[in-house]
Amino acid sequence: MLLLSACGNEPPALRIGLIAPLTGDLSETGRATVEAAQLAVDEINDAGGFSLDGRSGKLFLVIEDNGDSAEASAGAVLNLINRGQVSAIVGPQVSRNAIPAAGVANASSMLLISPASTHPDTTRNRPWVFRVAFTDDFQGQVMARFARENLGIERAAVLFDIASEYNRNLAEVFRRQFEALGGRLVAYESYTRDRPQVTAQLERIRDSGAEALFLPNYYNEVPGQVRQARALGLNTVWLGSDSWASIPPVYRALLDGAFFSAFYTPDSDDIRVSRFVSAYRQAYGRDPVDVAALTYDAIGLVAAAATSAGSVEPEAMRDALANLDGYQGVTGSISYTDSGDPLKSAVVLRVHDGRIEYRTRIEPSPPGQR
Incomplete structure (x- = not known):
């Protein structure tokens, strides 16, 4: 388990679990996941963090490698809950790992957002589970x-x-x-x-x-x-x-x-996309792929949920996210209605x-x- 954050350790803190395939066949996906998540955390923290009861709080990442394994993904959720003491989990990305991880998170009453999983079973009958991707x-x-x-x-x-x-x-x-x-x-x-x-x-x-x-x-x-x-x-x-x-x-x-x-194109003339692509290029020397853009939005959604809820408790954040309407991300406008599946277009x-x-x-x- 790896803990990453921007500089500073000011209370209150929002600890976000991140499950990514840092090893295995999808290690490039894992790299893009961590890069985008860290970029989002750094930008939010540099802008003052999230707001909680009138105080500014910092975001921290707690990273788990799932090795592109369904079993390891489910285990990573338990590690993040029991040892990582996180308020929300971002990941896994691919559906074969996200589905079992989401099942454990839902049974544990832990908010989980999969950036890129598109299979309907990831969120089906799981009120604690959301996605950024279309289905x-x-x-x-x-x-x-x-x-x-x-x-x-x-x-x-x-x-x-x-x-x-x-x-x-x-x-x-x-x-x-x-x-x-x-x-x-x-x-x-x-x-x-x-x-x-x-x-x-x-x-x-x-x-x-x-x-x-x-x-x-x-x-x-x-x-x-x-x-x-x-x-x-x-x-x-x-x-x-x-x-x-x-x-x-x-x-x-x-x-x-x-x-x-x-989910998006880095060539978009949307100012949010332009800023994200420019920052990612400056930080990592290449264009962000879809997984990176979706992960960046997922971190933003977690921070927005904490601010809206005025709490870092998973249940309060889950309720806030379920009622989020029109969050403007780099992959488009994101709204949740009757499930954890967002209404959004495809390109x-x-x-x-x-x-x-x-x-x-x-x-x-x-x-x-x-």
């Missing part, structure tokens, strides 16, 4: 709508990890929405992390006549899948999910022409000539029309 149900619909309505795709295929909640749910939602819009799903292929070879699946997709291939898989898997598909002669429109935002720039030539859903980005370009924004349906 898989929404982004799966977004990519199906984009394929049919913006690109005019008639025949699509999907390749996904059937053992992962994130991948599987996105694949299912995309299939239902694409077919509901009149499209034909000509191939629906799966694999598992422990058996990642997909040659036979890609050959069937190639022979299916698919015009587009949706790959709702994690960023560390996608480049290898696309490289293998191209080697097999599969020429198609590549479609992806929010995890693609974390794919390293070295793979952009391989993915040229691909489209994927995202679709395009990989082109080594750059990530904004293509369009797709809004959610109003409440009651979902």
